[in-house]
Every structure is written in structure tokens, then in C-alpha cells.
Amino acid sequence: MxxxxxxxxxxxxxxxxxxxxxxxxxxxxxxxxxxAHGSVIDPGSRNYGCHDRWGTDHLNPEMATEDPMCWQAWQDNPNAMWNWNGLYRENVGGNHQAAIPDGQLCSGGQTEGGRYNSMDAVGDWKATDIANDFSVHLYDQASHGADYFQVYVTEQGFDPTSQSLGWGDLELVEETGSYAPATDITFDVSAPGRTGRHIVYTIWQASHMDQSYYICSDVNFTG
Missing domain, CATH: 1.20.5 (Single alpha-helices involved in coiled-coils or other helix-helix interfaces)
Structure with a gap:
């Protein structure tokens, strides 16, 4: 040769x-x-929002000044945004507070090998304007339905731009029954007495197996 x-x-x-x-x-x-399955898309979860705003332009350096919390998330692990529908833990058995430590609620207790750790970062995340009576919209591409949803909202006086989120900062404002398999699930929530910046924390217990999703949505209550 x-x-x-x-x-x-x-x-x-x-x-x-x-x-x-x-x-x-x-x-x-x-x-x-x-x-994976889905996430809350309205009010949008942190990683869904970053994907929605920057998924087609995630290398744009202007993100660093226009959307700094998403910038740090993309730098930490872009797969957290590409897989915005995969933030879950398995076999929690409904004991969510034992499984998820304070300061790690938005990453599901640093689930998936730490892929979503940047979701726990404290700062000025982009927030969705909502009224005190609002709807939660879950998009579930796998259509597995839900055993239940639990929706928490931070107490008045909590500042998500400067404070780490813990269970003691939250009030349970809605617990639903089960939902049949569907791509889109929407239900109503009421969080009276809130104004300004808050976090809506949604736990979605999928119905096909013991799989729990933990979703932080940044909101601004307009009154």
C-alpha cells in the first residue's frame, strides 16, 4: 500500500x-x-422562558446585559434550556419537602446530575405580569396527565431578586385533583394579597409513574 x-x-x-x-x-x-414531558409555559418557568426568548439566538452576547439571569443559565449548562421539559425527580413518594432542600427548589434538588442548578440562582429573572387570580398552563408533549398539581406562591415581603427560595417562604394556594392525559392542561389559581415580584412554585405529579416536576415561574402581581 x-x-x-x-x-x-x-x-x-x-x-x-x-x-x-x-x-x-x-x-x-x-x-x-x-x-421528558413538559413544563409550565404560562407563567413561564425559568428555563422555558430562557429557551423561548433566546433558543434561536443563545450565542448573542447582548443577552448578558438584556437578560443576565438567562445568560448565566446558558453559560452554566445550555442543556437546561434545550431540555426545559425535563426538570423532574423520580420516586419521591409525595414527600417533596424532604426530597428538595431549601435553596434548591428551582433545580428540583439539583436533579439530573446538576443540569438545572442555574435555576436556583438568585437575581432579577424576567417576570410575567399577572393578576391575583390567574391561570397555570402546563404543556405536556408526552400527554401523561397528572395525579395532582400543587401551586405555591411566595409570601408577601419575600424578594426573589435578593433572597434564596426555601419552603418556609411559600404558601400553598392550590391543590388540584387528577387530570387525564392531555397535551395542554390549564387550571385557575388565586393568590390574594400579593403585589409586586414573587415566585409561583408548581409541583406537577405526573400520572404514568412516580415522577415529580418542580417548576419556578417568576411573576409580577399587578393587583
Whole structure:
């Protein structure tokens, strides 16, 4: 075999290896999306909001000044936004407060190997303007339904721009019954007495197995 032929074969082998590595990387990036379920899209969860606003432009340096909390999240782990529908834990058995430590509520207790840790970052996340009577809209691409939803809202006086979220900062304002499998589930919530910035914390207990989703949505109660 000539040296040129050997060189061409070696180059082709290297290209094939690189191609395989890229395919494996892409598969790893998107594995969670196909097998995951959904999230609250209104008022949007932190990672859904970052994906919605920057998913097609996530390398734009202007994000650092226009949307700094999303910027830190994209820098920490872009897969947290590509897999905005995969923030869950399994086999919690309904004992959510034992499973999720204070300061880690928005990451589901640093679930999925820490993929969503940036969701716990304290700062001025983009907030959705809502009234005290509002609706929660879950988008569930896998249509697994729900055993229940629990919706908490931070107490008046809590400042999500400067305080880490703990269970003691929350009031349970809504607990639903079960929902049949559906792509879109919407239900009404009332959180009287709130004004200004707050966090709406939604626990979605999926019905197909013991799989619990933990969702932080930043809101501004307009009164």
C-alpha cells in the first residue's frame, strides 16, 4: 500500500470518528427532550422562558446585559434550556419537602446530575405580569396527565431578586385533583394579597409513574 493511499485512509477514518463523536454528542444533548414531558409555559418557568426568548439566538452576547439571569443559565449548562421539559425527580413518594432542600427548589434538588442548578440562582429573572387570580398552563408533549398539581406562591415581603427560595417562604394556594392525559392542561389559581415580584412554585405529579416536576415561574402581581 502506498503512503498516499494509507494517508487517505487514515484521514477518512479520522473523519468517520469525528462524525461519530458529533452524533453521540447531539444524541446526549437531546436525549432528555424525547423522553421528558413538559413544563409550565404560562407563567413561564425559568428555563422555558430562557429557551423561548433566546433558543434561536443563545450565542448573542447582548443577552448578558438584556437578560443576565438567562445568560448565566446558558453559560452554566445550555442543556437546561434545550431540555426545559425535563426538570423532574423520580420516586419521591409525595414527600417533596424532604426530597428538595431549601435553596434548591428551582433545580428540583439539583436533579439530573446538576443540569438545572442555574435555576436556583438568585437575581432579577424576567417576570410575567399577572393578576391575583390567574391561570397555570402546563404543556405536556408526552400527554401523561397528572395525579395532582400543587401551586405555591411566595409570601408577601419575600424578594426573589435578593433572597434564596426555601419552603418556609411559600404558601400553598392550590391543590388540584387528577387530570387525564392531555397535551395542554390549564387550571385557575388565586393568590390574594400579593403585589409586586414573587415566585409561583408548581409541583406537577405526573400520572404514568412516580415522577415529580418542580417548576419556578417568576411573576409580577399587578393587583
Amino acid at each position: 502506498s503512503s498516499h493511499t494509507h494517508a487517505r485512509m487514515s484521514f477518512a477514518a479520522r473523519l468517520a470518528a469525528i462524525g461519530s463523536a458529533v452524533l453521540l454528542l447531539l444524541a446526549g444533548l437531546f436525549t432528555g427532550t424525547a423522553s
